[in-house]
Amino acid sequence: MARTKSVWNRAPEPEPEPEQPRFLSRFRRHSKKPAPTPQDILTKSDNPQSGSPLFKLLPAEVRNQIFALSLTDYEDPSPHKHYAGDTCFTRPSYFAPRKTDTALLRTCRAIYRECRFLPFMLTEQLHWLSFDVRAPPEYDVDNAVEKLHATAKEMAQQMGQERVQIEGIRVFPQMFKLEGGELERLLGTPYMDPKKLTITIRHADWWDWEDDAPLRFEGSWISDVSEELSPSLNEICIEMETLERKKRQVDRIAKMMIERWFFKKPDGTVLVADTEGSTRQESRWKGTSRWHDKRWVRDETEEGVIDYYIVSVTFWPRHIIERNGGKISKLVSKRAETNDYDDDELSLRLPDETAMDFPRPYIDESIDFGWCCGNDTSDEEEEAEGSGARQ
Incomplete structure (x- = not known):
């Protein structure tokens, strides 16, 4: 009898898995673990x-x-x-x-x-209290202040402290933002303790700069800001930038500021400026005359260039000024004792100055002539523009 070969019932061979794309296998092979x-x-x-x-x-x-x-x-x-x-x-x-x-x-x-913690503590915290077109693209005008407060709180908690001490804060405010309480809101966190506050007023931040209006600086915000000054903050520097041709105006503003302004911290420390001039500095630089597709020919010293002049006034604790041989004005001394923040005295104006008569102050270089600085604004911006604030 012939022998027959046994036949086994084998399970069907599984179909091979489709080959993964090479880029995906490379990604998996070199993928990194989550950052610790x-x-x-x-x-x-x-x-x-x-x-x-x-x-x-x-x-x-x-x-x-x-x-x-x-x-x-x-x-x-x-x-x-x-x-x-x-x-x-x-x-x-x-x-x-x-x-x-x-x-x-x-x-x-x-x-x-x-x-x-040093990167946060050493970095000068920069804030633009302005319309978004006046701030760098990476700066979130709407949420930056809240993010700073949240970061300061997190840092303080990690350090096991009530406050985290930082080197300083620098703000670039438009005047209507400064007078509207934005600086007070920025400083109003219990978790942050800056050593220095720098306020930089740029040429285009002054009231009605487009019309070449005489410079003016209101001080109605000083009282509220003084209430938010932290224990370690012992230096306030106010930088005022304008055109070289308006040097006389800003010099007069600085002189009045030294003689009238002061900041009184909640702990009673009074920050003042030296009438002898030790806390006053000057600087200059050349910058563009073009913003938002407009070339401001009225203010040029050469094509496309504006000469800028900056005067800065620094306020220090009174005892430091006096210890270094400086002096403070009698008016400041008297008003600081009684916390007298008189808005009229703090208002720095130049009623005898006049604007330049220049029929066409700028050339519109935009491609889309339907858009230009100050047009197509929101209701909030229109209201601000009516108060002298423009983009």
């Missing part, structure tokens, strides 16, 4: 770094100075990061976004533990 959180880093013990001269030989004070130099912010030098030249926010020290190199924090856990 501060808690992930700090829950592990530090390497004592006993072989590092940085930790073994240098005292903590010197080491912290080195760390601070490494983590100080600076203008981004990348050419593609530079701001456009025809904007009113491009200026010395702010020709590009400022950045901080944080590679130092990734070197070891010991360094991270010592200086993880």
Whole structure:
């Protein structure tokens, strides 16, 4: 009998899986793990770094100075990061976004533990209290103040402190924003303790600059801002920029400011300016005459160029001014004792100055002539424009 070969009932071969796209397999092969959180880093013990001269030989004070130099912010030098030249926010020290190199924090856990808060504490907090077209594109005009308050709160909680001390705050306010309480709102967080406040009034921030109106600076906001000054804030610098041809006007404004203005902190410390001139400085620079597709030929010193003049007045604690041999005005001394913030006395005006008679102050260089500075505004902007504020 012939033998037959046994036949087994085999399960069907599974179909091969389709080959993954090469780019996807490469992505999976080289994908990175999620970045560790501060808690992930700090829950592990530090390497004592006993072989590092940085930790073994240098005292903590010197080491912290080195760390601070490494983590100080600076203008981004990348050419593609530079701001456009025809904007009113491009200026010395702010020709590009400022950045901080944080590679130092990734070197070891010991360094991270010592200086993880320094980038926030050392960076000058920049805020544009203005319409969005007057601020850099990366700045969120509507939400930046709330974000700063939230960050300060988070930092203070992580540090186990009531406040986080920072080097300073710089604001670029339009006059109607300053007088409308925006600076008070910015400073009104219990978690932030800046050492210095700088207020920079640009040429195009003055009331009715488009019409070449005489310079004026109201002081009705000073009382409310003084109530928000933090314990460590002992320096307020007010920078006032205008045209070189209006130098006399801003010099007169600065003189009145020194003789009339003061800031009294909640702890009773009075910040004043020196009538002897030690707290007054001048500077100059050349900038563009073009903003928002308009070339302001009235103010040019050469085609496309405006010569700017800046005078700054700094307010220090009274005892520091006097200790350094300076003097304060009798009016300031008297009013500071009684918290007398008289709006009329704080109003700095030049009634004898007049505007330049210039029939056509600018040339409209826009392609779309339906849009120009001050047109197509929202209801809020129209209301502000009626008060002398324009984009």
